[in-house]
Amino acid sequence: MIKEYICIVCPRGCRVNVDENLNVSGNQCQRGKTYALNEMKSPTRILTTTIKTTFQDMPRVSCKTDKAIPKSLLFAAMKIINQMTIDKSMYIGDIVIENILDTGANVVLTKSIKESTNEEIYFSD
């Protein structure tokens, strides 16, 4: 039995086939092979979402898991992230939740949030 996957590692979206002996074909690069084999055993995804903040001018700040986590845990992870609130300045890449659901992945900010997010007006004439 041959299984077909569409590789999601890059926008090219190759059709990758895996046969019963785990031979992989159709991938244009090595990452596609890793993806297809992983997709058969235990599909994982990077989760991207937002976290509530107490800052009026930025009520939400974006975040992601720094590694892919099992697909089956996406909703459980959302539940944990949705219980959080950020109330102080933090920077892009800062860890907000360590080792979420024991997956080995941290939830990190993908945007900085500062006490005053008003950027100064730089132009002078």
Added chain:
Amino acid sequence: MIDCIVIGGGAGGLAAAIEIKRLGHNVLLIEREDKLGGILNQCIHNGFGLEIFKEEYTGPEYADKYIKLFLREKINYLIDTTVIDLYKEEDIFIVKTSSETLGIREYKSKSICLSTGSYERTRGQISIPGDRPYGVITAGSAQRYINIDGYMTGKRVFILGSGDIGLIMARRMTLEGAKVLGVAEIMPYSNGLNRNIVQCLNDFDIPLYLSHTVTNIKADDSNHLKEIRVMKVDDSFNVIKDTEIDFQVDTLLLSVGLIPDIILLDQLDVEIDPLTKSVKVDQSNQTSIEGLFVCGNALQIHDLVDNVSKESQRTGKAIDLYLRNTNHSNKKISFIPGVNIAYLTPQYIDFSNPNEKVVVSFRPKKKIEKSLLKVIQNDRIVYEKKKMFLLPAEMETIELDILHFDENQPITLELEVIS
């Protein structure tokens, strides 16, 4: 006097401004929102940057990279500032702006780089029959409400159009607890990237109804969306009888295409391409008006931000040449989209232009498995290349050398289907 005013502080404007400044010119960038980064700020999903950084970033992370480079160059910029008027007097562009802090201002510039992005097609533009209730919004607006402002737009959702923003919102709303009942696409194939079909629809068992469209919208007593009707269409997009499926939903997201936002050019007599719905340009992305350049989604709709950055950097380089070269004669020939080409840019090749390399972007008219791409001049094939798996959803680029062409005859690009 400013050398170049860049209008728009998203991916396109940032990359162009950085390049022009680095090449020694003084630049002013004007952004309407209170933050730089443009639409990337609300695109919190990942998949950006693979071409440029060889890494996968989210929209805000990708924007952050460019904003840091931009700030390091000490480029003058205005945020929270809207351009309300743009016109040309003799050789000089006049840009009128309005902002809460500075009021109405006027700036003069030798050149303009317009990178104002695009807007979404709305219900009016595709004329869906029925009531006009609350709850029918574009996918991009919903994305802004959820990711920036932080509120949900509904609990039971249907999506019309399989553009990438719609697909990404199907996943986003599902993760936030909504039920997405399906995506209808009038074409027999999806308009989004394959990878988004997989990770946004298949991952969450959201059905994709190809060759289907929304044929009616019903409101409840308080004028909120209550029900939509979806029907199958034939090859010529006529609705097929007895194929109705009704969905009880409170939100209908429209993801039916983007249109370049070039409204600022209304006062300038600039040549338009009905295919791209933007301006016609030469290989420098210069329009029919000398000194006026357009890049990013304002020029053509891109599916990858990496391509916007690359195109805008190239435009920045071209603006540098323009500013340094006072002799602007042009010897332009037309570059025409032929068989199976939906559109192409640039629409002109300028032989007096020092840019000998022409980066051509195009989309095929339909899905083509195997094809031969041909560039033809005077019935002679000047360039030929095999292309596999072309899709209208995916923009293609090729590079041509103008030295191979004759300066007087138009050039045609076509795709011959082979088996």
